[in-house]
Amino acid sequence: MGIQEQYRNEAAELLSSGAVKLVIGYGEGSTSDRRRPVFIRSADETARLVLDANCIANLSGYLVPEGLLSDGKSVAVFLKPDGIRSVNILAAEAQVNPDQVVILGFDIDGGQASPLPGRKATDFAPLIESQKSTGLSTELQQEADQLELMSATDRFEYWNQQFSKCIKCYACRQVCPMCYCRRCIVDVNQPQWVNTSSHTLGNFEWNIVRAFHLAGRCVACGGCDRACPVNIPLRLINHRMSKEALDAFDHFAGESADQKPVLATFRQDDPETFIL
Amino acid sequence: MSEPFEPKIVAFVCTYCTYAGADLAGTSRMKYASNVRIVRLPCTGRISPMFILKALQKGADGVLVSGCHPGDCHFAQGNYHARRRWTVFRALLSFTGIPEERIKFSWISAAEGAKFAELINGVTEEIRSLGPFEQYQELQKIIETQSTY
Incomplete structure (x- = not known):
């Protein structure tokens, strides 16, 4: 029995036993290698579920909409390790009750989806712990290092060019499970903090603000990077923020549901080498 | 003969320490450069990174953020929170090329x-030695000169 069959059966069992009211998973997309989220409410619909190496989107964001979990019933969701970390963050930020989330965990390795045992976010703690000790992506680090080697002027020019492409579609915000604010800072117009037109200054500000709000929260699922229609390398800026949180505060986003958000806590001996 | 460049510097300070420190400098008749525009806030914890971006947007050449020493915060922990925020924000600005x-x-x-x-x-x-922050101010000029926006 392949993993897809196994997970379809599990989803069917969860639904028919009444353990969950909804399964959020992947279904066929518009092309053969695309997957789109599907929302399954009864056991006989579970044949629509697909699970393979193309299931890369982080579905945890679908847990957040208002009212979904307010009835106290549980929801099952297909998640890769990054998604499990997102659930931990959402729980730490009081956006979801982790007890109401049943995780159908899997990982993609060598072009194949493989099952991850566990049901609750806490079951995956050893896995996340090992991810933390492995550290952040070395590939991204190499890309970021290239930028860090440039002079500030060149780096500004680089991002200037990247951000000048931005059309302010906010796809990055829409796709991000961490962007759940009901009123985003860019939608605030009294005062208007961020220029909303898609001129380069406004784009610059928007992308800086978004990266800052994701500092210590981004799990590098790559959703924004894939969603961006003009291919701004958002992964790099997010990676740089994750690195800062890890290096300065030993904060690996989404370690557990009890982890305090990095900017909502402090230690008295936090580094402060730059303060005059 | 062109005027020497006078930088515009915005200082976001907390009212309990740095603002009082500035006051002391004043009442002690100490002279300091008049390039700084002080914005007084209740606490460094109140200083949002948005303020820094806004200052740059409005043509500041430099920004200073200052508050109570660790342990001295009037609100006990505001400056500790601010310190974390600055650590991250500073890395971000540097990564995007803001010196x-x-x-x-x-x-x-x-x-x-x-x-x-x-x-x-x-x-x-x-x-002053760095000169005006032209790269950033250029972006604002583009908006002002192009009516299409």
């Missing part, structure tokens, strides 16, 4: 009038 030298952070207590005057002079000199 670290233009964004300064400091702790100045109410008793450190002399330190305040010294710091303002030092920062002003440093930013």
